[in-house]
Amino acid sequence: MATKKRVGIIFGGRSPEHDVSLRSARSVLAALDTKKYTPVLIGIDRLGTWLDAAESRTLLETGKAPKRKQDLMPKLDLKKIDVVFPVLHGSFGEDGIMQGFLKLVGLPFVGPGVLGSAMGMDKDVTKRILAHAGIAVSPGIVVRKEELAGLSFARVKKQLGLPLFIKPANAGSSVGVSKAKNEKDFADAVAMAFRFDSKILIESAIDGREIECAVLGNEDPIVAIPGEIIPGEEFYSYDDKYASSSASSVEIPANIPKATLREIKETAVLAYKALCLEGLSRVDFFYTRDGKLLINEVNTIPGFTSISMYPKMWEATGMPMQELVSRLLEAALSRHEKESGLATTM
Ligand SMILES: Nc1ncnc2c1ncn2[C@@H]1O[C@H](COP(=O)(O)OP(=O)(O)O)[C@@H](O)[C@H]1O
Ligand SMILES: [Mg+2]
Numbered sequence: 001m002a003t004k005k006r007v008g009i010i011f012g013g014r015s016p017e018h019d020v021s022l023r024s025a026r027s028v029l030a031a032l033d034t035k036k037y038t039p040v041l042i043g044i045d046r047l048g049t050w051l052d053a054a055e056s057r058t059l060l061e062t063g064k065a066p067k068r069k070q071d072l073m074p075k076l077d078l079k080k081i082d083v084v085f086p087v088l089h090g091s092f093g094e095d096g097i098m099q100g101f102l103k104l105v106g107l108p109f110v111g112p113g114v115l116g117s118a119m120g121m122d123k124d125v126t127k128r129i130l131a132h133a134g135i136a137v138s139p140g141i142v143v144r145k146e147e148l149a150g151l152s153f154a155r156v157k158k159q160l161g162l163p164l165f166i167k168p169a170n171a172g173s174s175v176g177v178s179k180a181k182n183e184k185d186f187a188d189a190v191a192m193a194f195r196f197d198s199k200i201l202i203e204s205a206i207d208g209r210e211i212e213c214a215v216l217g218n219e220d221p222i223v224a225i226p227g228e229i230i231p232g233e234e235f236y237s238y239d240d241k242y243a244s245s246s247a248s249s250v251e252i253p254a255n256i257p258k259a260t261l262r263e264i265k266e267t268a269v270l271a272y273k274a275l276c277l278e279g280l281s282r283v284d285f286f287y288t289r290d291g292k293l294l295i296n297e298v299n300t301i302p303g304f305t306s307i308s309m310y311p312k313m314w315e316a317t318g319m320p321m322q323e324l325v326s327r328l329l330e331a332a333l334s335r336h337e338k339e340s341g342l343a344t345t346m
Contacts, residue, residue: 004034004035004036004037004038005036005037005038005082005083005329005333006037006038006039006040006080006081006082006083007032007037007038007039007040007081007082007083007084007085007329008040008042008076008080008081008083008084008085008107009025009028009029009032009039009040009041009042009084009085009087010042010043010044010084010085010086010087010088010093010098011024011025011041011042011043011044011059011060011087011088012025012043012044012045012046012051012059012065012088013044013046013048013088013090013092013093013098014044014046014047014048014091014092015088015089015090015091015092015093015094015172016090016171016173016175016176016196017088017089017090017172017173017175018046019063020089020173020242020303020305021087021088021089021093022059022060022063023242023303023305023306024087024089024303024304024305024308025060025087025304026060026305027304027305027306027308027311027321028085028087028304028325029041029060031311031321031322031324031325032322032325033322033325033326036326037326037329040053040080040081041053041056041057041060042056042076043055043056043057043059043060043065044088045059045065045068046065047068047070048070048071048072048092049065049068049069049070049071049072050071050073050074050075050076051065051066051075052075074101076105078105078106078107081107082108082333083107083108083109083110083329083332083333083336084102084107084108084109084110084332085109085110085325085328085329085332086098086099086102086109086110086111086301087301087304088301089172089173089301089303090121090170090171090172090173090175091121091170091171093301094111094117094120094121094172094299094300094301095117095118095121095122095170096113096114096115096117096118096121099111099112099113099114099117100114107336108332108333108335108336108337109279109332109336110279110280110328110329110331110332111278111279111280111281111300111301111328111332112276112277112278112279112280112281112300113276113278115276116275116276116277116278116281116300117300119275119276120275120277120281120298120299120300121170121300122169122170122199123167123169123170123201123297124142124169124199124201125169126275126297126298127140127201129274129275130271130274130275130295132274133270133271133274135267135270135271135274135295136292136293136294136295137294137295137296138165138203138204138206138286138294138296139160139203139204140160140165140201140202140203140204141156141159141160141201141202142169142199142200142201142202143190143199143200143201143202144198144199145194145198145199148190148194151190153183153186153187156186156202160202160203160204161204162180162181162182162205163179163180163181163205164179164180164186164189164202164203164204164205165177165178165179165180165201165202165203165204165205165235166178166179166180166186166189166190166192166193166200166201166202166203167193167200167201167203168193168194168195168196168197168199168200168201169197169199169200169201170196170197170199171196171197172299173238173241173242173303174235174236174237174238174240174241175196175238176192176193176195176196176197177193177235177237178192178193179205179234179235190202206286206288206294206296207288207289208286208287208288208289208292208294209228209230209254209256209286209287210228210229210230210231210236210284210285210286210287210296211226211227211228211229211254211256211264211284211285211286211287212226212227212228212229212282212283212284212285212309212310212313213226213264213265213268213282213283213284213285213313214280214282214302214309214310214313214314214317215268215269215272215277215280215281215282215283216279216280216314216324216327216328216331217278217279217280217331218278218279218331218334218335221269221272221277223265223268223269224313224314224316224317224319225252225253225261225313225316225317226252226253226254226256226261226264226265226268226285226313227250227251227252227253227254227309227312227313227316228250228251228252228254228255228256229248229250229309230248230249230250230251231248232246232247232248232249233247233248236248241303242305250309250312252309252312252313252316253316254287256287260287260291260293263293264285264287264293267283267285267293267295268283268285271283271295271298272298275298277298277300278331278335279300279328279331279332279335280300280301280302280310280328280331281298281299281300281302282298282299282302282309282310283295283298284296284297284298284299311324
């Protein structure tokens with residue numbers, strides 16, 4: 001029998017989505033096919049300190065890490081790991097930083113490489129690449145912190161109408177995202193978004209349904225049946241996503257015309273390729289009242305919690321979570337093997 005591959009599951013980390021990462025990692029661990037893989041838990045605390053095996057287990061199980069002085073040096077025993085599943089959301093995990101580190105030390109990992117991760121994390125860059133590929137995105141503007149003094153509500157309102165959505169360029173799980181209907185909301189929303197990033201997006205609110213599409217693979221990606229998110233609040237907020245009291249619901253498959261489902265799948269693959277994505281991503285759409293499709297954003301390490309859309313859409317397509325995790329690990333290993341074959345000398 002072939003020896004089992006040892007899978008480094010990295011979780012936690014220095015992003016506002018630390019807690020979501022713990023929940024995702026628990027689901028990934030529970031779904032790991034232990035006939036083929038042996039898990040190696042690698043926790044990172046909120047300040048970025050890498051934990052040992054016992055501390056990592058405690059963090060995963062209780063959400064608590066020992067109090068320590070911050071120490072950013074990665075502690076990874078390369079001899080003990082064959083492939084990594086970075087179950088990290090947001091900055092320092094999903095944005096190319098962890099991916100760059102893993103490339104540097106020569107470990108295969110699940111999810112897009114440095115470029116795809118970095119572009120997919122930045123909503124401004126994502127939209128520019130998509131627009132260049134001919135894919136519709138929400139009308140909006142980008143504001144950097146140093147441009148804040150020149151930002152005028154009246155001008156934004158004239159250009160984009162009301163209501164508006166304001167969000168950090170680099171964030172996730174709706175952290176820092178608000179809807180603004182008037183000047184007072186607008187000022188608060190802008191200040192809130194700037195807490196999480198020095199670059200923010202201001203967009204026209206799109207009047208439409210939210211349809212999500214799961215993509216998996218490298219050169220020849222496959223796509224699951226799209227699903228719909230029905231927010232329980234005014235928009236799909238952090239609490240709406242994760243609180244047990246949330247009134248949001250999902251519908252898989254999304255109850256929309258067959259031809260539109262097909263168009264969503266095709267557009268998702270186009271976006272995936274345009275953004276240099278590999279491994280996996282979830283591509284999130286708006287389907288407007290007048291029947292148009294826009295891409296809102298992509299998530300290169302989408303949620304893997306027990307209630308998350310990415311695994312649910314695959315399940316509805318006939319791929320249970322255990323098989324999904326195995327396929328993701330296989331994609332990571334095969335990409336690594338291909339890249340290892342590339343010339344490094346002339
Ligand atoms: N332009 C927009 N129009 C309408 N709703 C929006 C818009 N932008 C964001 N939203 C709402 O806010 C939620 C979170 O925003 P999103 O851009 O997806 O950021 P995140 O990466 O945090 O998920 C979306 O799921 C949607 O409900
Ligand atoms: Mg989103």
